[in-house]
Amino acid sequence: MRHYDVPDYDVPDYDVLVVGAGPAGLAAARAAASHGVRVGLVDAQLRAGGQVWRDDVRFGVPAAARRALAALRGQGIDWLERTEIVSVQPDCLLADGPQGARHLHYRQLVLATGARELLLPFPGWTLPGVTGAGGAQALAKQGWPLRGKSVLVAGSGPLLLAASATLRRHGARVLGIHEQAAFDDLRRFAAGLPRWPGKLIQAAALSLRLLGVPYRAGSVVVAAHGDDRLREVEIEGAAGRTRVACDQLAVGYGLVPNTELAQLMGCRLEYPGPHPQVAVDADLRTSLGNVFAAGEACGIGGRDCALVEGAMAGHLAAGKPEAARVLRLRRRHARAFAEHLHRHFALDARVLDLATADTPVCRCEDVPLGALQGLASMREAKLLTRCGMGACQGRICGTALRELGLSWPTNGSVGGVRPPLFPARLAALATLSTPETQGRT
Ligand SMILES: Cc1cc2nc3c(=O)[nH]c(=O)nc-3n(C[C@H](O)[C@H](O)[C@H](O)COP(=O)(O)OP(=O)(O)OC[C@H]3O[C@@H](n4cnc5c(N)ncnc54)[C@H](O)[C@@H]3O)c2cc1C
16 A cells, blocks of 8 residues: 555545445455556545554554555555545545545445444443443553553443453453343354354454453443442342442443445435444445445444455456455355344343433433433434534434434435534635535546
8 A cells, every 4th residue: 555645636536445444445445456446545544454453552453454454565555544534525525634635536436434333321321431342442452551450341242352352451350241142142142153163263262362251141231330430330130230349341232334424425224223234235336336335334244244345345346246246155154144143142121221311312412311302303302402413423322312212213315414424624624615626636
């Protein structure tokens, strides 16, 4: 990859532009570039790798990530790091990054925008010391001091194991992992794992790294207690309610696809559950002819699924369908694992019933659940309470409300998503809307 470092307006047309440099985006860029087309790869982060391959300040990136990144070198791919796509126009994306605002033109686009963590409100969840499980993992990798801290990990899904292993590696004392799924569900999940030997090996390796850490099934965090910070976590499990003193609580309930960019572009979405995902056909084509989607954005499927879908989307976007079609079987196998996972880690009703009227739901604007009940629309919620109008732009509270069955119908094809997708500098927005930057350069 080469770092793209020229002034605004000189950004070339890409044959294939990839948004997101996680496993899906990296695989897409590599596959497209292997056919000799001009490829651009954009990510909001400083380093490529996405969520699973986030750079770790102490331990670097895993070997698989190093291999994926090395494979991109020398392929002539333009790497636009720390560059956020903030809005769209009919034939280009509007990006803001260290070199300023710019229009990125493309013939074919691959959306590999990944997923975010699902956080659900419960009493005390906004106390300092409480984070998401993936959030705690990301903080640890960025150098957050953990040595000697006692951490409780809770929520649902395999991310709890991955996060616990990272926290332990950074010196935290992991007191226990509390999984909300029932023991029988976990047993059935484990019994099906031999169909995916790679996952079985991954699970075994994680278990080894977590030797001595208690793992409790059917166990739900019902409240976090403290004063100026977290002091105790209240848990409901097989032994009834118990309180555990700790320094940190890392609690996450799985992942939801990042669909906002696809939504803004007008791609059709589908709703297999409460959260949207980008609708794609067997060739990963969205409802827009020249836009493909791959990885978590089109349904939570995990790293292996992201890799194979990214490769397929890259080949297809480069106009090489035959190279993509040989990967279809691998994709089906990876997606079957995702279904297996979702079936056995479905959320227990208890988890959705924890927030009380005074529990904050919108953390950015400090809006409690009670202030939202009885409102008729998202517009009313925004106007009367400012819910969803803070820095996260509804990514946390909107997602939680949807999971709690408290979201409202939205009008229009873009489902209430408005530009800019992320808080953007006024200077960037001004540059992006001046007439001389509107056209193709
Ligand atoms: C917090 C967190 C931690 C995780 N940890 C693990 C783990 O330890 N092990 C594991 O197996 N799985 C983990 N996962 C699951 C992981 O998301 C996937 O398995 C895998 O990373 C999916 O790859 P992807 O390429 O689809 O998406 P991602 O890896 O999520 O990559 C998407 C990329 O798109 C970029 N992006 C999105 N929108 C824009 C935009 N508008 N402009 C510019 N860039 C944009 C993001 O910055 C991101 O780098 C984690 C997920 C999360 C949310």
